[in-house]
Amino acid sequence: MQHARQRDHQLARLSNLEQKFKQWEKEAKLEAYDHSPIEVIEDVEICGDCRIYLFNGELPAIHDEETNARREKEILAGEERQQPWRFSSDPHNRDESFFTHRSCECCEANEGGDRYYVALVRDLYNGRDD
Numbered sequence: 001m002q003h004a005r006q007r008d009h010q011l012a013r014l015s016n017l018e019q020k021f022k023q024w025e026k027e028a029k030l031e032a033y034d035h036s037p038i039e040v041i042e043d044v045e046i047c048g049d050c051r052i053y054l055f056n057g058e059l060p061a062i063h064d065e066e067t068n069a070r071r072e073k074e075i076l077a078g079e080e081r082q083q084p085w086r087f088s089s090d091p092h093n094r095d096e097s098f099f100t101h102r103s104c105e106c107c108e109a110n111e112g113g114d115r116y117y118v119a120l121v122r123d124l125y126n127g128r129d130d
């Protein structure tokens with residue numbers, strides 16, 4: 001009996017160590033991504049209006065006043081919806097646009113049109129207290 005209890009204790013200890021190692025391995029892999037503890041979602045498709053706003057800070061001014069105001073709201077709401085994720089440039093540096101009928105993943109504009117690849121990133125340790 002004594003041996004069985006010792007063995008169970010050792011097995012529990014090993015399993016605990018294994019879990020710790022797996023967690024450590026996962027974090028090390030994420031940090032190796034670009035030396036910062038962030039999580040990344042690739043291949044997010046956004047429209048030209050959103051791209052200009054997200055990377056140059058300019059809201060659309062190319063339509064009539066009413067449309068500009070509506071687009072402004074849609075784009076800002078789209079950015080807000082992603083939190084705690086935020087848009088970031090494409091890690092593969094694909095600058096070319098491509099045509100698709102899928103909605104913009106920021107403002108949700110659903111007319112077919114040109115889209116660009118970007119990424120969504122999130123600070124891995126944001127809000128964690130360990």
Ligand SMILES: [Zn+2]
Nearest residue numbers: 047050104107
């Ligand atoms: Zn958009």
